[in-house]
Each structure stands twice: as structure tokens, then as C-alpha cells.
Amino acid sequence: MKKLIIIFAVFASFLANAQQGIIEPVTWNSKVQKISDTEYNIILTGSIDEEWHVFSQFTNEDGSLPSVLTFKNSEGNYELVDNAKEGETVKAFNDIFEVEETYFLNKAQFTQRISLLSEGVKQVNVHLEYQVCKDVCINKEENFIINLDGTKAELTNVVLDEKSKALSNSLLLDLKHKERLQSGSDEITTEGNLWKIFALGFLGGLVALLTPCVFPMIPLTVSFFTKQSGNKSKGITNAILYGAFIVIIYVGLSVPFHFLDSVDPEILNTISTNIWLNVIFFIIFIFFAFSFFGYYELTLPSSWSNKMDSASSAGGLIGIFFMAVTLALVSFSCTGPILGSLLAGSLTSAGGAFQLTAGMTGFGAALALPFALFALFPNLLKSLPKSGGWLTTVKVLLGFVELALAFKFLSNADLVAHWGILKREVFIGIWMVIFLLMALYFFGVIRFPHDGKKKLSFPKISFAILVVAFVIYLGTGLTKNSHLKLLAGFPPPTFYSLYEQESDCPLGLDCYKDFDEGLAFAKANNKPILLDFTGWACVNCRKMEENVWSDPKVYKLLKENYVLISLYVDDRKALSEDEQFKIKLSENHLKSIETVGDKWSTFQYVNFQTASQPYYVTMNANLEILNEAKQYAGIDEYYEWLKVGVRK
Template identity: 45%
Template sequence: MKKLLLSLILLVSFFGNAQIFDPVKWKTKVVQKSDTEYELVMDATIDSEWHIYSQYTPDGGAQPASFEYKDAKGNYKLVGKTVEGPYKKVFNDIFEVDEYYFAKTAQFKQVIKITNPKLKEVKVYIEYQACKEQCIQQDKTFTFVIPENKIVATVDTNEAIQATEQAVLTSNNSDTTAVEKVVASQDNSKVKKDKKAGKKDKAVNVWVLFLGTLIAGLLVTFTPCVFPMIPMTVSFFLKQSAKGDKKKGRNNALMYGFFIVFIYVLISLPFHIFQSLSPDIFYEISTNPYLNIFFFIVFVVFAISFLGAFEITIPSSLANKVDSASNKGGFVGIFFMALTLIIVSFSCTGPALGAVIGGVLSTDGGATLLTIAMLGFGLGLAFPFMMFALFPSMMGNLPKSGGWLNTVKVVFGFIELALAFKFLSMADLVMDWHILERETFIAVWITLFAGLALYLFGKITLPHDSPLTHLSVGRLLLALLSLAFTIYLIPGLWGAPLNLISGFPPPMSYSESPHGVGYKNMQLTTNGTTSELPDLASYGPHNIVTFHNYDDGLAYAKKVNKPVMIDFTGKTCVNCRRMEEKVWSLPQILPILKGDIVLISLYVDDRTPLPKAEIYETPNGKTIDTYGKKWSDFSITKYKANIQPYYILMDHDEENLNEPVGYTPDVEEYKTWLQEGIANFKK
């Protein structure tokens, strides 16, 4: 009787506290652009402290928004991609990726061209993730009414909005939207304000990129193709100063450096045109596996060139024409002098330049970041020429040319070859080929940096190397650094995290042995003995035995007479991972999860299709066709909650043992909750 009374009290308490969160309110409208083209506009108002993610947020982090335009075939065509407003970019230390999200407001637009004149409505299905302390998997279906009158009315924008805009909240039941027949664009002052705020978030990354490419430009000056050019070029400007025209010599030196920078910036300008034609081109490049393979091949070719197998050069006829043009006087001659340097030194700067362009193009940074990268690279290359021309007395501090220049070039070759495998890894991850899993990637890097160490110690010689009579201090230190890095990488083959290169190798889950080499299908019990992993279970975080099917987990709990802990979670849920890493791993909590409960983790964003026999529709018409949707619907219908993480302790009759909790970073509070539920189970 007491147990029944306790269960009733807890059940009432639970339903009094559980709630369905809906932190995002939507308004939709149709804007007629022409006789056959319409713009579908979806405006989101997001509750304070909540945010939703961009459709372009990188893989490996939170779930991006996705749009599905229903019944398009034969009725309408999409004109371009879904356009979204400016987002914020923030680094997530849990997933170790940048994430793009919207706070307070978000807007998505899609232009369509009607091909069926009888079309009356367009349905758009959207999936997204809303997060605060918990995350919520949400989906909506919007119904846009297409007007019968397809003649565009040219009217004042503000009047048209006030007279015709009747935007309504939508739900899974699909409400309709009003039509706004306007041609003039809306006021974009708010968009400009949001862009200004977004620039602040990107400032740090821009400076890191600029400084990195500036250093790269400085380093390539210490190569056989560039370094000898410094005294030759400086002597040209010194001759002008010697003739008594010191001011002219200094000005020409500055213009020479300016033109070097100008030419490199000029190389980036076509990418601005590409981006204007296709705003998503950089995102497509960064995620396209075949382009990543192309970058891999280019980097390998450049690296082999640096190692001395061959030289990548511009045709000599072009170089000769440019060199002859440099004899012209004035700024034109100086411009062609700068162009001659860039062409002649291409065999050394080309691979480094390819690394800069490929590195930026493989991100979503856009043409602006590419221009900043080229600006930094050009400044780095031009700086020594300008500095020594302006201050010739410093020339005496320059080291003499020699075999060390080729050594620098070879070191670049090893590093570029290592970076090439990052592009191959990205393609492999996207296509799920499992060709370059974590162990293979790390083994390749161990081989390359061990080879670099041997080369620097003089145990390996390559073409164009000078005889090595002794090790310079700099070469010895670099060799020791490469050897130390090689030794650091070795434990990664057995599952070490390798935080120094986090983000470069594939994740631990993309591995031949995700639990480490020597792993066996056994678990350590609380009394120190081992036992086999139960059927239909797997190892979750910290090797906790985990079921991913509700019925399988409940059946096992009955067999071993332990309470069940349901963990409504998500693969892209930040605070779910934070709970697992910061709370579950602690010695106060981990033994309880391993020994006293049966864990059932249900991923609400699992897109694995359900068997056809298990597909069903909810009373409001939503089709449940994936495991993620099934567990999300289960959470909503049974527990009246749609947040993640969400934890429930229950007995074998599927009755709650205490009040469910969400994100609980307080370790003692979470421990008390676990102990309370387990104690109630034992009564």
C-alpha cells in the first residue's frame, strides 16, 4: 500500500513538472516575385537563451536545420538553395568544432518557380535542433498557399506589408500562410545590424588566419627559389639610392612590396565572383568528398616537388616576357619586377600557396577569408624585400645561401604531405569508406614525422642535398622536436586521445578498435570481476553497458533485477555529451551507472529507418519512419517531455521511481537522484 501511494505521489509530481517545450515560434509568408516565381519566407522567433542551428553548421557538432520541399516534381522547381540570415559562429569545446547558430531570430527563404499552373499549395518539412541547457529535436510542416492570380502588383512595400501580411504560427498540422504580392525588397536594417554583430564573433578567427598566412609567407622566403633573390633585388634599389636619389629608392622599394601583395590579393578576386554566383560554393567545397580528394592529390604532388623529385615551374617563355617588361621605367616596371619574382619563385612558393588556398577553400570561410589569407601571405613574402631595401645595413645579418635552403624546402615537403592526408580523411569520413580510419591516419603521420626526424639527423638524403658534415644547432633542435612528436603519436594507435592534434585525425568512433587495442567484449563489475557483454547491448560512454532498444533493455533489467535508467539523448546534443564527460565519468557516479542500473540510451536524432512494419502515423498526421522519431514520440507521449538530456529511473512495471531530471551538472544532486531512485526500487 505504501509503495502504491509513493508511486502515485511521484507520478503526480512528475506530470506536474514535465512539460513540452516549444522555444521557437514560426511565422511564414509568400512573396510573389514574378508571374511564376515565389519566395517562401520562414521567420523564427527564438526564446531567450535558446538557439537553433544553421543548415551549414559543420558535421560533428549539433544537428543542422534541414528543409524538405514536398511534391516538387511536376509542380515547381527550387531556384537556388535555401537562403538564411547571418548566424553566429562559436567554437564548441565538447565536439571540438565551430558551430553556427541563430539566437532570438532566424529567417530562411527559398525561391520556387511554378511549373504546374494548377498548383494551390506547397508544403515544406523542416527539422532542426533547439538548445539551451537541454536540446530539443523539433520538426514542423509549413503549408504555403499559392495564389491563383499570378500577376505581379507593383505597390509600395510598406503599404503592401501592412495591408496583406497575415503571417501565422505553424505546427505539425500544417497551417496556411498569407501571400504578399510585392516586388520591392523589405527593409534590411536589421540584417545589417546582425551582420555587424556577426563580424565581432569572427574577428579572432580572422586574425589567426592572417597571422598564420603571414608567417607562411615569411617562411617561404627561406627557400632556394626566394632567398637568393633578396640581395639581388635589394641591390637594385640601393643603386638608385647611391645615385643620390635615396627618397626614390625607398619609395620604389615600398611599391615593389605593395605590388607583391597586390598580385597575391588579385589571385583571390575570381573567388568573389564564384561566390556571388553561388553563395554556398565554399560550403560545397568544404564538404564535397571529390574536391577534398582533388586537394589531397594536389598537396601530394606539391609535397613530392618540395622533396626534390621535380620542380613545378611556370613556362619559361612567360617568365622571359614578364622579365623583359620589368625593364620599363616607373611603377609599371616595378610591377613587372614583382610579377617576375612571383613567377620565378613559383616552384617554391607554389606548394605553400596551394596549401593556403586549399586550406581556406576546404572551410566555409568564403572569398573574404581567402583574400585575407592571400593578403597575409603576400605581406609575409614582401616584408624581407622591403625591410632590407629600407634598412640595407641589416643585410649583414642574413645567413649565406647554402644547402640549408634545400633542407627548409624538404621540411616543408614532409609537413605538406602530412597535411594532405587531412583532406583524404575528410573525404573518407563523408563517404564512410573506412579507408583511412584513425589508426591508419596516425600510422601515416608517425611514418612521416619519423622520416622527417631521420632526414634531419642525416640518416636519409634526398636529391639536391649538400653533403652533411655536422648538425647545426637549429637542425638538431628541429630533429629532436620531430622525434618527440613522433613518440607522442605512438600511443594514439592504442586509443590515446592525442589532444595536441585534436581535429586532425578521424574521431575515436571512426576506428578499427574504438575502445582501444586489446579490447575484449567484457565488462568490469563492481566487485572487480569481469563478465561478458549482454546480448543486444553495446558499450556506451566510459564502457557503461548500454541498450539502444527499449524492449531489449527492459527485458535485461528484469533478468538481472535492476532498475532501468532511460536516457533520452542525441548524437548532436551538447549537454548530453557534457553530462557524460563531466558527470558520468566521476568516481561518485560511474560505479552506480555500471553496477546498479540498466542503462537504455534512446537517440532522438537517430535517422536509421524503421522497418516498414513499424512505421506509423501519430494522431496529428506525423509519419514516424526513423528510430529517432520513434524515441522522440515515445518521450512526448509517455513522459510529456521533449528535451535532451532527459533521465528517467523506472521499475519493471515501467513506473517512475522518482521525478525525472534533465541536464544536472551538479554531481551531488545527480548522485542523490540516482540513489533515491535505486532505494525506491529496493523497497
């Protein structure tokens, strides 16, 4: 048990350090070596922390990611002489990728010779992408502006052009009474959201337990521990350790996202609203769905599970750990799609990477619970239902759910890109067809490859009737400006509709989608501002609009007393060339502002030091903050909050 506590402590410390951005395994510097009047060596040297390693440019492409050097301002100024030479490297075989890899230990060094093509070249701009690994791998980037006269100029010395300076400064607000933004209620909201996500992850784990890949493993594994451990006490301890390792394994899957979150606080939201990533999720979930329907089996390479199974025979703590890894691998065909749903649904900035960790912890805890519980009370094993056709029915049910979720991801891409393919009524219609097919399956009208002859039963007929009722409920959402409050956030917003709309703002309210325009109107009309940081693919934003803003008293207050400025942080519409610029967010982070979403997400971060949505701020036309910032809230709480802003 002491060993288990140590493992949890080390793991918690590791997560905390990652979240705070403490882990920086490589420190870089650059220098210039003059060979002649026209030739120079550009030398980049990285000091690598103990036990970490950085991969060579020439490591096997079938393994980890190689380092990549890009010389940005070379065209017409200079040319590269041969490939970049490297310092001392080592080679080692990677059991996971089954290839020999080449990497640096302690020190990484790249030397690139350049030959000048014209006079007057003073600087070289080098971009380095690399992967640094220890127990986990981090993808990193470095930018170097190197002066050929020998002085070193990294990103900290980058001089922005006048346009970028002016547009960067225009994003910064001279906010007054910023201390009012702080509120304990927001912390409670974030903590509450984490518990909700933990609960959803736990529910997903319980569903995974009822699949053919996991359910039969419960009595076999528990019996192994209770009969093969020598005595009952040791058997119980081993089963509990087995369950604990299951939790650690699934939580470990979230670790890389803590590094991403520490590098750039907006990166998780950027990933979750990326157009093509959502399209890829759509394709993957369709693939998952047909796997659940029985048209093919989704498995990881058998060599992985075989190796883990061999390692599990080592005995002791290590053997139990590898038994848990083996379970995770062999059950992937059933747990993979559920984990994929959890991963894709948690990739937002609202709770950062800890949001994903909370979900993974819940999932792992639900999977681990029966192994510990039945080890403590082995007589309960007799009460477990026998494996059979009902497990196949559960898989088909999950297949229909995956199919419905697939179109949610396609809808996200459609909304962000403004394609206009999945308008609200089209999306609802597709869901009606999917769930009607589900009902027909439970009525026995349609079958799938792994289905045998099945008799109708009362539970199946009852469930099918409930699904038909849900389809009818979905049908009520096809009328103009109708709200499906039970599904708020899943269908596209009411103004993204086939019906002609009076406004492209939520609920037909008047709103501005540019801060300066909204501010000018507020000044002219002496009204307070409700600054609404939102997103096209933001589920909680839609829930607030359809469940809270739609309340008559809240709606009236918004319409009559506030100037609503809605800024969409995930809008991928490109800015004109005159509006595009670069902004220096920190000493080591130069960001390109190329889309509407880039502009407003950066605007939110530099002024309010947050990257979550929805995020509401009340202020007056003199940029005085009127109240604490608000995120997700109930009707009465939100109404009172709006009233405070009006009074002030």
C-alpha cells in the first residue's frame, strides 16, 4: 500500500508541475561562426535535462518525431550548404515502434552552413521543431532571430513592424476596476464542472463494463486474484492494486494534454474547434459505430497485448501493473470509442487539461470498481448476470449513440467554417433518422451481422417506445425558433436555420460581433455592455442562450438594458491582409493573428487572462468593470448578476 501511495504522489506532483509550466527540459542558445565573407555556420545548442532526450533530424521516420530546422528568410538572401550537421547522438531500439531511434542525450547541437547570395544580409530567422522525451514526449518549437555580426537575438529581441505594433496595442483595453472580475463563484463553477465531467467519465466507464470485451473479464480476474494469491488477504490487496493501476493507466492518457495546456492556454480550444480535426472525428466515429454494429472488429496490434501479457507473468507489483495494461489493450475494441467520445468532448479550454483528467479518472474508477468490490465480497459474483446476447445489444446501442455523436462533430466543423451544410433543421432530421433506426432495431425490424434470432421482450419493447418518444420530441425542434431545452447545445443555434431569420444573434437579440462597433453604440446610447466571449462549437454557450437567456425576465433585461457584444473565439473566417498581424504574448510566444477567432481569443486572453467560454463581463462605455465575471449560471443567479450591472 505504501508503494501505491508513492506512485499516486509522484503522479500528482508530475501533473501539477506540468500544469504550472515548470517542466522545460531543454535550454537553447545560438551563435554564429564566420567562415568567410560569404559563408557562416549557424549553431544551435540545447542543454538537455538529465534523463530527457531530443530526437535527431535523421531518426527513423517510423518512430518518434525527428527534429526539423526551417530557415524562414532564405529566399534570395542565402542558400543552405548541405544538410545541418549534428553533435554526438546515440542509437537505441524502441520496443513500442519496433525501430532503432537516434537521439541526443545531455546536449543537442545543430550546425547549418549558409552561403550569402546578396550583400546586406544581417539576420537569419531559424524555426526549430523537436520532440523531447522522458516518461512522456513533448512537442516543442523555438524561434531564433540570429544576427550575423555575432550578437545573439532570440525571440525576445524580435521587433514587430509598425502595423503589428499598432494592431497589437488596439487589442489592449484600459480596463478600470479589474479587481471586480475576481469571484469565488467562478472557482466553484470550475470545480463543479470538473465533478460533472468526472461523473460523465464514471458513467462512460460503467457503460464500458457492460460490453463483451470487459464484462466476462470480471469473474475471471477476480477469481484469479482470490484463488492464486495464497491467502484471502493478499488476494484482496492484489485486486485493489489491480484496480488502482487501471485508474493510473487511464489518467496517464491525459498527461500529454497538460503539457499542451502549459505551452499555450488557448491550444485545447483551438484543437477542439479545428475544422479538419472535427471532420476527422466525424469519420472516426462513423468507423467506431460500424465496429459496434459488428461489421468488423476494432483491435490494437496483437503484438502489444502479447508483450504486455508476457510482462504480467513477472509477478509482484510489476506483474499486476502489466495485467492492468493488458486489460486496457484487449478491451480497446469496446472502450476505444467511449474513450474517444470522452477525449473529443473534453478538449476545451473551460477546465484546461484537468477537465480531461477528471473524465479519465472517472472512467478508470468505474472500470476498476468491480474488481476491487468483488474481491472484497466474492459471493456477489454469483449475482452477476451471465454473458450472452444482451452484451451484443448493448454494443449496437452504443453504435447508434456513436453515429449521432459523429454528426455533432461534423456540425462543429460546419458552424466554425460557415459551410451552411448542417443547418439546425437538417441536423435534427438526421438525428431523428438515427434514433428511429435504433427503435426499429429494438422492435426487431432490422438486424446486424452478429445478431442471431431474437425474441421481443418487454424491456426491449419499452425501450423502443421511449426512443420513439424521443424522436417525436426531436420533431418539435423542426419548427421556427423552437428550443429543445433537453438537448441545448447539441443542435446548431436557432439562428443557424433554414428559416429566414431577423438576426444572426442568439434568440433574435440585437448584438455586435466587433468590440469597437459595440463600444461606439454603447457610448452613443449611454448603455452598459454585456461582453459575451462565445464560440460556434461551444456547447455550454448554447445551453446558456437557450436555457437562461430565453427566460422572459432575463431576455427582457438583455434586450432593453444592455448592448450585447458577442465575440466568437473559434470563427475561422480569415481577416483581410490589412487586419492580419503578429502579437508578442510573452517573451517566448509570438502569435499570428490571421482569423476572426484568433483576434477575439487573443483579445480575451490579454485583457482577462482567461481562455474559457462562455465568459461574460459587464462594463460601461468608459471601460469600467461593473461586476465579477460570470460563466455558466442558473436563471435567477444570472438575472440578479445582470441587475447589479445595470444599477452600477
